[in-house]
Amino acid sequence: MKVLLINGSPRKEGNTYCALSEVAKTLENEGIEAEIVWIGNRPMRGCIACGRCKSGEPYPDGHIGCVFNDDNCNAISAKFAEADGFVFGSPVYYGQPNGSLLCFMQRAFFSNGAAVQNKPAAVVTICRRGGATAAFQSLQMPLQMMNMPIATSQYWNIAYGREEGQASQDTEGMQTMRTLAHNLAWMLRGLAGEKAPERETWQPMHFIR
Numbered sequence: 001m002k003v004l005l006i007n008g009s010p011r012k013e014g015n016t017y018c019a020l021s022e023v024a025k026t027l028e029n030e031g032i033e034a035e036i037v038w039i040g041n042r043p044m045r046g047c048i049a050c051g052r053c054k055s056g057e058p059y060p061d062g063h064i065g066c067v068f069n070d071d072n073c074n075a076i077s078a079k080f081a082e083a084d085g086f087v088f089g090s091p092v093y094y095g096q097p098n099g100s101l102l103c104f105m106q107r108a109f110f111s112n113g114a115a116v117q118n119k120p121a122a123v124v125t126i127c128r129r130g131g132a133t134a135a136f137q138s139l140q141m142p143l144q145m146m147n148m149p150i151a152t153s154q155y156w157n158i159a160y161g162r163e164e165g166q167a168s169q170d171t172e173g174m175q176t177m178r179t180l181a182h183n184l185a186w187m188l189r190g191l192a193g194e195k196a197p198e199r200e201t202w203q204p205m206h207f208i209r
């Protein structure tokens with residue numbers, strides 16, 4: 001089994017990485033492969049709602065997924081299929097998840113959502129002082145509409161730190177990350193081989209008469 005941990009911070013080895021590393025290390029101790037993927041610090045486009053990705057057809061240059069192929073989105077979302085579970089990590093920016101991670105998730109879930117459906121997942125957020133729970137709730141929203149069972153911990157999955165690496169000194173935060181990893185491993189093992197429930201065909205209702 002494998003868990004993909006997405007580091008949304010523009011700082012490659014900052015505090016988000018620190019928290020995700022604690023989750024990854026604990027998962028590996030449980031015998032679960034863990035890969036941390038950094039979304040990078042280059043511009044990440046937002047979804048333009050063109051809907052072209054929904055056709056599933058390759059584009060003229062041969063790529064599939066989101067119409068925009070000039071950032072990391074398609075390359076990272078292509079890894080979704082090989083993962084059994086996910087952890088999305090974000091620094092807190094103005095009480096919210098950081099913008100480029102939201103851009104990535106919105107495009108990746110819209111264009112390759114089938115590859116995350118029914119797979120256990122969690123989010124973690126890191127801040128200097130405040131806004132972590134608001135960011136945490138916001139980051140969980142897309143998971144909740146992708147039929148992804150959400151792994152929890154002994155507290156909200158948050159940790160504190162400002163300068164890169166400081167979060168490792170947040171001993172309770174790091175313990176929360178380890179507990180999260182144990183719970184995620186437990187869910188993964190429990191659901192392995194279980195078929196997802198049969199679901200009704202979606203009945204879109206746009207409140208238009």
Ligand SMILES: Cc1cc2nc3c(=O)[nH]c(=O)nc-3n(C[C@H](O)[C@H](O)[C@H](O)COP(=O)(O)O)c2cc1C
Pocket residue numbers: 009010011013014015016017090091092093094095096126127128129130131160161162163164165
């Ligand atoms: C643009 C920006 C906005 C921030 N907003 C907040 C905030 O609202 N609350 C907070 O406690 N820290 C805030 N911070 C601090 C970061 O959340 C904190 O330094 C965090 O550890 C960064 O994680 P990273 O090392 O993974 O990038 C902000 C930092 C930046 C760059």
